Amino acid sequence: QKEVEQDPGPLSVPEGAIVSLNCTYSNSAFQYFMWYRQYSRKGPELLMYTYSSGNKEDGRFTAQVDKSSKYISLFIRDSQPSDSATYLCAIRTDSWGKLQFGAGTQVVVTP
Amino acid sequence: NAGVTQTPKFQVLKTGQSMTLQCAQDMNHNSMYWYRQDPGMGLRLIYYSASEGTTDKGEVPNGYNVSRLNKREFSLRLESAAPSQTSVYFCASIPGGAGANVLTFGAGSRLTVL
Numbered sequence: 471q472k473e474v475e476q477d478p479g480p481l482s483v484p485e486g487a488i489v490s491l492n493c494t495y496s497n498s499a500f501q502y503f504m505w506y507r508q509y510s511r512k513g514p515e516l517l518m519y520t521y522s523s524g525n526k527e528d529g530r531f532t533a534q535v536d537k538s539s540k541y542i543s544l545f546i547r548d549s550q551p552s553d554s555a556t557y558l559c560a561i562r563t564d565s566w567g568k569l570q571f572g573a574g575t576q577v578v579v580t581p
Numbered sequence: 582n583a584g585v586t587q588t589p590k591f592q593v594l595k596t597g598q599s600m601t602l603q604c605a606q607d608m609n610h611n612s613m614y615w616y617r618q619d620p621g622m623g624l625r626l627i628y629y630s631a632s633e634g635t636t637d638k639g640e641v642p643n644g645y646n647v648s649r650l651n652k653r654e655f656s657l658r659l660e661s662a663a664p665s666q667t668s669v670y671f672c673a674s675i676p677g678g679a680g681a682n683v684l685t686f687g688a689g690s691r692l693t694v695l
Contacts, residue, residue, distance in 0.1 A: 478621055504684075513585075513671055513686030514624070558623060560684075567612050567631075567675040568639070569684060573623040 476572025489546035493559035502562035585687035604672030611677040613655035
């Protein structure tokens with residue numbers, strides 16, 4: 471079993487819809503949780519990170535962590551075609567900054 | 582622009598050939614990483630260098646070697662390429678300290694082994 475599980479999709483939504491993405495993880499010692507966005511043929515770029523249970527908002531993006539359930543989510547409000555990308559959850563596993571990534575979910579927002 | 586630069590962007594090799602992927606960062610970051618990305622597998626850590634002069638194995642190190650040439654540069658070598666090493670390779674770096682969660686990636690190197 472992988473330490474971080476993520477549904478690969480693809481997830482297709484109409485423009486303006488809410489996109490809901492999630493990951494589960496197995497190690498309760500994990501402390502830092504991140505979401506990366508990756509456009510086709512580009513490197514991943516950090517969207518958001520958090521280290522506590524609860525919600526964190528940044529514009530149209532909300533990251534949610536539930537440590538008791540070992541579940542993390544990313545919500546994208548008012549989705550735009552420019553949000554079409556692969557979204558990867560990542561969890562920091564040690565003090566050296568090593569990250570364990572989910573497989574990534576491909577999101578397609580149709581006009 | 583500041584960031585992580587990888588070369589080459591594309592490479593085709595025959596089984597058994599060797600090659601080196603180069604990575605350089607100009608952000609004065611301490612730690613550097615090599616990941617590979619395969620469909621359905623996400624990003625998997627090959628090797629990392631927590632600081633200049635140190636390197637350690639990640640999740641999938643077999644068939645690879647690395648060199649942390651100086652603080653800026655971290656290279657990945659395939660001594661005898663195999664088709665299973667066909668992948669997209671990403672170099673990344675992290676500043677350390679409070680910024681240790683902000684991993685900055687290069688644009689990737691797409692390798693095909695025939």
